[in-house]
Structure formats: structure tokens, C-alpha cells
Amino acid sequence: MNIVDLKNHKNYINRELSWLEFNHRVLEEVQYKSNPLFERLKFMSIVSSNLDEFFMIRVGSLWDQIQAGFHKKDIAGLIPEEQLDLIFKRAYKMMKQLHDTYNFSLSNELKKNGIHFLKKQELSLKQVEFLNNYYRNTVYPVLTPIIVDNSRTFPLILNKSLNIALLLAKDSEPVLGLLQVPSVLGRYIKIPSNNDEHCFMLMEDIIKMYLQEIFLGNNIICSGCFRITRNADLRYDEEEAEDLLKSIEKSLKKRKWGAVVRMEIESNINKKLINRLKKELEIPEKAVYKIDGIIDFTYLSKFYSVNGFDNLKYPKRISRIPIEFENEYEDDVFKIISKKDILLHRPYDSFDIVVKMIQQAAKDNKVLAIKQTLYRVSGNSPLVEALVQAAENGKQVTVLVELKARFDEKNNINWAKRLEKAGCHVIYGLLGLKTHCKILLIVRNEEEGIRRYVHLSTGNYNDVTAKFYTDIDIITSNPYFGEDASALFNMISGYTEFRNMNKFTIxxxxxxxxxxxxxxxxxxxxxxxxxxxxxxxxxxxxxxxxxxxxxxxxxxxxxxxxxxxxxxxxxxxxxxxxxxxxxxxxxxxxxxxxxxxxxxxxxxxxxxxxxxxxxxxxxxxxxxxxxxxxxxxxxxxxxxxxxxxxxxxxxxxxxxxxxxxxxxxxxxxxxxxxxxxxxxxxxxxxxxxxxxxxxxxxxxxxxxxxxxxx
Incomplete structure (x- = not known):
């Protein structure tokens, strides 16, 4: 056997660069022409969204380390400054590939399929008339133009918001104008067409048509769109927080106003305007990404849902109800589980079995208690509604809702309050730890005595993501698993110290x-x-x-x-x-x-x-x-x-x-x-x-x- 060198940094890959390679593999699905057109658009949205989160969290964290004078090398031997330099170069290359794919491939494919995102010069008189009415009646009342001069300071720009910047001729020195593209109206609208083709226009392109009218009395030197990404790596002191729920709610507000770690800006913008924004936002040149074309493709996830294009998507699939449940699960899920362990391979097998299990438990007179961990749940979760019903029906319901689940904090806070109002015993996570395990325990009083039913999974209790995340679930009435599940929930709720488990490792x-x-x-x-x-x-x-x-x-x-x-x-x-x-x-x-x-x-x-x-x-x-x-x-x-x-x-x-x-x-x-x-x-x-x-x-x-x- 060779002596393995565990101190040589060359034997390891940097975490951040490895993540960027993962996102590049998603980008390859955008470029992969055998994928249906709308699926390619959806992957494009995912690449963009992934990059947003990466800059907000990972780059934000490295930024903090540099500001704090932290120079420790990572597993691959890179200090934070070196990591940032490599990240910015790799991310820039990725974003260029993404936009090139859209500009030279996907935009043409959209046109071939009768889908057009129009610019001002492509509009017919009928479409201009439609947009005039739409702008005056819907867009204009929402807009808030801002001028930055000696008497008015630069405003706080909202994280990930799309904005239009302008240089306006005023006296001897140009002044800066700003206009946020209102997200409340959506990123695009459908506009009339004279034939069977589908015409759309991006909101920023609509607003650009009326900039001179918006900034009436000012001579516009130049204008263009930009978008910033802020450091959103939340920090809160759990030891000092008297109320963790309130502490996290307060931290969520700060996420909107962290330091700027990236600026995306149209490549044809005047250099003076870019320099002014860099100065105001306190951002270095290497964090400026000049975009040739559309800024921010995350809107394509909503465009994917536009009706009438099923032929441009993956064929629809229906998840299978495991054969054991096909005729009986409506009446008695527990009878089936008591006979044998059940395997669910999602999304090929349906998550409905898990939902039905909790819904039946909520109504079942034999069920005494339900205990569950929730890390990420959907916005309209049938699972949570079933837990609420169970508590209202007199069951003892204990739920650990992990408030620290990143980007789901607000959603989980709302669910926690809802569960508490229904009479559930809610645990707001554990001090210093995130509860990430996926476990459901149902305690039932049967003729033979108390029996415990346990659901264990590799994935979240989320009925939405269950349709497109691959996970594996085991449902069992094995008494050893039931005993371990009870012990785990007792440890989580703070009643017992750690004890040796029969089957679980924690x-x-x-x-x-x-x-x-x-x-x-x-x-x-x-x-x-x-x-x-x-x-x-x-x-x-x-x-x-x-x-x-x-x-x-x-x-x-x-x-x-x-x-x-x-x-x-x-x-x-x-x-x-x-x-x-x-x-x-x-x-x-x-x-x-x-x-x-x-x-x-x-x-x-x-x-x-x-x-x-x-x-x-x-x-x-x-x-x-x-x-x-x-x-x-x-x-x-x-x-x-x-x-x-x-x-x-x-x-x-x-x-x-x-x-x-x-x-x-x-x-x-x-x-x-x-x-x-x-x-x-x-x-x-x-x-x-x-x-x-x-x-x-x-x-x-x-x-x-x-x-x-x-």
C-alpha cells in the first residue's frame, strides 16, 4: 500500500470552483439540443438562479472573510482573495456562454416556433397603440423616477431588482437618474399579433420606450439596465437571541441590504455611467459583469408556465401509486404498512402516499400522536393542513419546524405560527444546529397494543419538489425503528439525553x-x-x-x-x-x-x-x-x-x-x-x-x- 499524502493541497478541488462546474453541467442542459425548447429555457432559469444564490451566499461569505482580514487557506490551498479571483473569472465565462446560447441559439428557436420577444423597432402600429394604453394605464402609475444630485442621495437598491440607470444633462455636470423596473407587474407581457404567432415584450423594453417622457425636461445622454446581487449570508447570535423566531425575522430584513457583491449591466452602457454606479455601490471592476443582451434569465421559470406550449416540454408523466396501495390506501394505509416495509422511489412513485398517511392519521380514532420534522415545505402544504386538522381533532401533534432553512425562513415562520395556533407543540429548531433529518412518527393504539409507524426519507416533506426531486422513502412499522424514532423526538424536544439506538445513527x-x-x-x-x-x-x-x-x-x-x-x-x-x-x-x-x-x-x-x-x-x-x-x-x-x-x-x-x-x-x-x-x-x-x-x-x-x- 502506498503512503497517501493527505497534506498536499493539489490532491483536493476547491469547493467554490467545483460548485461552478456543477452549474456548468446545468448549463450544458441548456445547450443540449435534444432537450425540448422550453426545458432548455427552464434550465437557463436554473443556471441564473443558482448563480444568484452562489453570489449571495458563497461569494458574500468570502467577501466577509476578506473584510475581516481572514487569510486561512482552504482544502485546495487557496486564500479567500485567490478564490474570489478564480470565481469571478469562471463565473464571467459561464455567464457569457449562457447569454451566447440564448442570443445565437435559443432566440432563433423561439422564433421558429412562433414566439417573439419584440424590441421597439419591431413593433407594428397596432402593437404601439396597445403599449401606449398599457403604459399609461398600468405601468406609469407604478414608476418612481429618481434623480441623484447634490440635494438627493443615492438610494438603497433592492437586492436582485432590475433597474434602469441614466445620465442626464444638467448644468455643467451630468446627473444620475434611476428607475426600478417594477416586479409587481411581471417581467414580460403578451402583446397582440396579426397572425397565429405569440408576441411578448420585456417590461424594461416597454419602459425604455417612454424614458424621455418619464424624465421630462431632461436631456438623456445614455441609459441602460443594471442589476445587483447583495451579500445575503445571514448572521444571528442564537446564544443571545431571547426569541429565535423574532431574531430570524429581523435578520431576513437585513438580507435585502447587504454589501453589493456583483453588478450585471448592459454591455453598451456609457463608461461614465458604469463608473458612477461602481462608485455609488462601492464595487470593484472585477465584480462588474457586462451583459450582451437580457439581464437576469430567472423570469424564464414563469415563462415556462405559459399555456399552449406542451409540445415544447417534456412529455407529462404521472407518478405511480405503489400496487400495494392501489385499492386499499384510501381506507387503511396502516393495514398495508403493518404487513411489510414500503419503498417509495420518488418522483417515479407518488408522494401522495405520505400525504394520505398523515391525512388518515388526522382522522383515525386509533391514532394518539403524530411527530414530524419539517425543513422545507411548499407554500400551500397539504401536510401542514393535515397536521393542523390532527391537532384540532385532539391528537398530540409535535412538529419541529426548522426556522434556519436558508431562503425558506419566512415560509417556515408562517407555518410555525399556523401550527401553534392549531394547538400543535412546535419546536423552533435546536440551538446551534439545523434539524435536517426527514422523519415522521405516528403512534397508534391497536388491538395488540401500541404500534408505531415510521416514515423516513432522503428528501423533504414538500409536495411540490417531490414531483421533480429524486428521493427514496421507507415506510415501516418495524418496532426497532419505532423505538428509535420515539427516542429521537424525545431528544429533539429536550426531554432525554442521547441513548444508544437500535437502528439509527445520528x-x-x-x-x-x-x-x-x-x-x-x-x-x-x-x-x-x-x-x-x-x-x-x-x-x-x-x-x-x-x-x-x-x-x-x-x-x-x-x-x-x-x-x-x-x-x-x-x-x-x-x-x-x-x-x-x-x-x-x-x-x-x-x-x-x-x-x-x-x-x-x-x-x-x-x-x-x-x-x-x-x-x-x-x-x-x-x-x-x-x-x-x-x-x-x-x-x-x-x-x-x-x-x-x-x-x-x-x-x-x-x-x-x-x-x-x-x-x-x-x-x-x-x-x-x-x-x-x-x-x-x-x-x-x-x-x-x-x-x-x-x-x-x-x-x-x-x-x-x-x-x-x-
Whole structure:
């Protein structure tokens, strides 16, 4: 075995650059012409939204580190200033590719399909007349033009708002004019057309038509759109906060006014105007992104919902109700779960089963208590409404609502208040920790005594994202899982100290140690010549201790396959260190979100599901769950899922040693898109209820009752 160098920074990939490579893989889906046109637009919106969040949080955090004089090197040996320089260059290249793809490809494809985003010079007289009326009756009353001069200071520009800046001739020195494009009216409107084509116009282009009228009496030297991104990395002192809910509400307001970390601006704007904005916003040149064309493509997520273009989208898919529930789940979900463990592979299997489970529990006279963790829920959640109904029906309902779930804080605060008013016992998260585990416990008083039903998942209790996030759920009445679930909720609510669990492993208590033990066990088996293998699927790999254990296992001869959707700081293919490690990433129609961990274990295979990624925050700063899959039939199905991902040669990208990704070469193999395969397999191979009942029924001699049966 080689001695693995764990101190050489070259053996690791910078976290931020790895994330940018992930977003580039999403950008490739924009460029991938086999994707339907509207799906390409949707991916474009995702790329833009991802970059917004990246600058707001990750770049914002690095900015803070520099301001504080923090110069510690990261896992790849880069200090914050070096990271920012590389980020700005890579992000600029990505944004240029994004806009080039729209300008030279997608805009033409839209036109070919009769969809036109018009400019002023392209308007007919009829369309101009329509816009004149629309502007005067709808737009003008909302606008607030601002002039910045000696008597009026530069205003606070709202984070991510689109604005128009102008230089106005006034006396000897030009003055600055500002006009926010009102988001309340939407980013675009549909305008009349003389034929069957669909014509739209962006709100900023409408407003630009009337700038001289808006700034009446001023000579406009130049004008153009700009947009800023502010540092939104929230900081609040939990130790000092008497009321965490109020503390977070207060911090949310500050998010709108953090320091500017990026400015997007039209490339044809006068240099004097750019310099004036840079000065007022206190932003360096490297944080200015000159855009050739439309600023901010996030509006395309709403444009995707425009009616009448289903032919330009993925074909609609309906999630399957597992056959066990098809005829009975309306009446008694618990009867079915009491017989066997249930596997849900979402979104191929329907999340409705989980919703129905809570809705039935809310009405069931036998149900005594419901306990659940909520991290991210939808804006109109049927789950929360069911919990409210359960409390109103006299059930004991305990809900941990994680108020610190980034960008869902406001939504979760509202739900927490709603649940409290209904009589639920609401826990606002834990001091110093985010509760990220996904668990539901229902306690039922049955004829045989108290029985506990447990739902465990790799993903959130969100009925909306459940339709396009891939996750795996286990529903069980196994008493050992039920006992662990009760103990976990008692720990969360503060009633008991940590106790040894039957099946669960919990972060931040012992999850890191368990992962390391499982990896080391494979390494020990490899050293003595035994077969050793690890397959792990998750979202991000950042934790250095875990990476180092994987390096040592690889050097010992363990075959390691990692399916990592996003960030991966591990560098594969290094001689003597990671030559036995292969890393792929799958970007497709659905967001890969499931966390699965497989260890060969000398033939006594171990398979786990988890809410946790291999990141320091998951292992040290969050309440996470790792739980085993013990039902052999379910274990085989999940192993098949893993191997299908590894065979993907359509949507899989392979991580190269230099940190870039390459498409998996198909060669002579049949193309396999794992996400399409799962959908087709679930629908083609599902058995009828009669077939399942026949398989489960014990053999018995059956007398002939009718002549026709002979």
C-alpha cells in the first residue's frame, strides 16, 4: 500500500470552483439540443438562479472573510482573495456562454416556433397603440423616477431588482437618474399579433420606450439596465437571541441590504455611467459583469408556465401509486404498512402516499400522536393542513419546524405560527444546529397494543419538489425503528439525553464516526485480499476527513464509485491515491437528491439511506439520520437503482482529475438515461394486484366448484 499524502493541497478541488462546474453541467442542459425548447429555457432559469444564490451566499461569505482580514487557506490551498479571483473569472465565462446560447441559439428557436420577444423597432402600429394604453394605464402609475444630485442621495437598491440607470444633462455636470423596473407587474407581457404567432415584450423594453417622457425636461445622454446581487449570508447570535423566531425575522430584513457583491449591466452602457454606479455601490471592476443582451434569465421559470406550449416540454408523466396501495390506501394505509416495509422511489412513485398517511392519521380514532420534522415545505402544504386538522381533532401533534432553512425562513415562520395556533407543540429548531433529518412518527393504539409507524426519507416533506426531486422513502412499522424514532423526538424536544439506538445513527453525535468505520472496514478487507467495494450517491462531497478515508481505502484496493450531483472536492485518478475512485454526476429532467450508501462488507452487504451529504455542516452542525435498509427485497431494488445510475451513458458526466467533467462515451453500448429507465421500468414491470396476492398466498388444494373450471 502506498503512503497517501493527505497534506498536499493539489490532491483536493476547491469547493467554490467545483460548485461552478456543477452549474456548468446545468448549463450544458441548456445547450443540449435534444432537450425540448422550453426545458432548455427552464434550465437557463436554473443556471441564473443558482448563480444568484452562489453570489449571495458563497461569494458574500468570502467577501466577509476578506473584510475581516481572514487569510486561512482552504482544502485546495487557496486564500479567500485567490478564490474570489478564480470565481469571478469562471463565473464571467459561464455567464457569457449562457447569454451566447440564448442570443445565437435559443432566440432563433423561439422564433421558429412562433414566439417573439419584440424590441421597439419591431413593433407594428397596432402593437404601439396597445403599449401606449398599457403604459399609461398600468405601468406609469407604478414608476418612481429618481434623480441623484447634490440635494438627493443615492438610494438603497433592492437586492436582485432590475433597474434602469441614466445620465442626464444638467448644468455643467451630468446627473444620475434611476428607475426600478417594477416586479409587481411581471417581467414580460403578451402583446397582440396579426397572425397565429405569440408576441411578448420585456417590461424594461416597454419602459425604455417612454424614458424621455418619464424624465421630462431632461436631456438623456445614455441609459441602460443594471442589476445587483447583495451579500445575503445571514448572521444571528442564537446564544443571545431571547426569541429565535423574532431574531430570524429581523435578520431576513437585513438580507435585502447587504454589501453589493456583483453588478450585471448592459454591455453598451456609457463608461461614465458604469463608473458612477461602481462608485455609488462601492464595487470593484472585477465584480462588474457586462451583459450582451437580457439581464437576469430567472423570469424564464414563469415563462415556462405559459399555456399552449406542451409540445415544447417534456412529455407529462404521472407518478405511480405503489400496487400495494392501489385499492386499499384510501381506507387503511396502516393495514398495508403493518404487513411489510414500503419503498417509495420518488418522483417515479407518488408522494401522495405520505400525504394520505398523515391525512388518515388526522382522522383515525386509533391514532394518539403524530411527530414530524419539517425543513422545507411548499407554500400551500397539504401536510401542514393535515397536521393542523390532527391537532384540532385532539391528537398530540409535535412538529419541529426548522426556522434556519436558508431562503425558506419566512415560509417556515408562517407555518410555525399556523401550527401553534392549531394547538400543535412546535419546536423552533435546536440551538446551534439545523434539524435536517426527514422523519415522521405516528403512534397508534391497536388491538395488540401500541404500534408505531415510521416514515423516513432522503428528501423533504414538500409536495411540490417531490414531483421533480429524486428521493427514496421507507415506510415501516418495524418496532426497532419505532423505538428509535420515539427516542429521537424525545431528544429533539429536550426531554432525554442521547441513548444508544437500535437502528439509527445520528449527526452530530456519531454519524461521522460510523461513516469512517464503514469505509475503514472496506479498507481492512482489501488489505487482506478480500473483495471490497463502496458505492455512494449524494449531493456534495466536501468533508476532508471523509475524503482522506476514501483516499486511504482506494490506496488499499477498495473499488469506489461515487455518484455526486454537485460539489466534489475529491480529485479522482491520482496514482497511488485515488486511482480506484470513479466519480460521476447526473444532471437531467429531475434533480438528483437521494443519498444512498452501499458497503460490500465481505459479502454481508450493508445498505443505508440518509438525509446527510458528506459535508462538515451535515456531519457536525446538523441533526441528520442514517438508517439501514434491512428488507431484502427493498435492498435488492435499491442496489439495482445504484447500478443503473452507474450505467448511465446519456446524462452522466465523469469527473476528470483536473476538476472538469466529460460526457460518458457511449461507444457500442445502448444509450441508457437512468431517469427515463426508472420511469419506464416502474410502468412496464409493475405487477397487478392479483399477481401480488397470488405470490403472497400460501399454497392450498382448491376444490372444483364449477364444471367450467375443469
Amino acid at each position: 449527526a452530530p453525535l456519531d454519524l461521522r464516526d460510523e461513516f469512517i468505520k464503514l469505509i475503514q472496514n472496506e479498507a481492512e478487507n482489501a488489505k487482506i485480499g478480500k473483495k471490497a467495494q463502496i458505492i455512494a450517491k449524494f449531493n456534495s462531497l466536501v468533508d476532508k476527513k471523509i475524503i482522506d478515508e476514501l483516499y486511504k481505502a482506494s490506496a488499499s484496493g477498495v473499488k469506489i464509485n461515487l455518484i455526486v450531483r454537485g460539489i466534489c472536492c475529491l480529485r479522482p485518478g491520482i496514482d497511488g491515491i485515488s486511482e480506484n475512485i470513479n466519480v460521476i454526476s447526473i444532471i437531467g429532467r429531475y434533480l438528483e437528491h437521494s443519498r444512498i450508501f452501499y458497503f460490500y462488507n465481505d459479502g454481508e452487504e450493508k445498505l443505508y439511506l440518509s438525509s446527510a451529504d458528506w459535508m462538515p455542516r451535515n456531519l457536525d452542525k446538523r441533526v441528520e439520520l442514517l438508517f439501514p435498509v434491512e428488507d431484502n427485497e427493498i435492498k435488492d431494488k435499491i442496489k439495482e437503482i445504484l447500478y443503473t445510475y452507474l450505467k448511465d451513458n446519456v446524462k452522466a458526466r465523469i469527473l476528470n482529475q483536473d476538476g472538469t467533467y466529460s460526457r460518458n462515451k457511449i461507444n457500442d453500448e445502448k444509450p441508457l438515461n437512468s431517469q427515463d429507465y426508472f420511469y419506464e421500468e416502474i410502468n412496464e414491470n409493475k405487477k397487478s394486484k392479483e399477481e401480488i396476492e397470488q405470490e403472497e398466498a400460501p399454497f392450498a388444494f382448491r376444490p372444483v366448484r364449477n364444471v367450467e373450471d375443469v
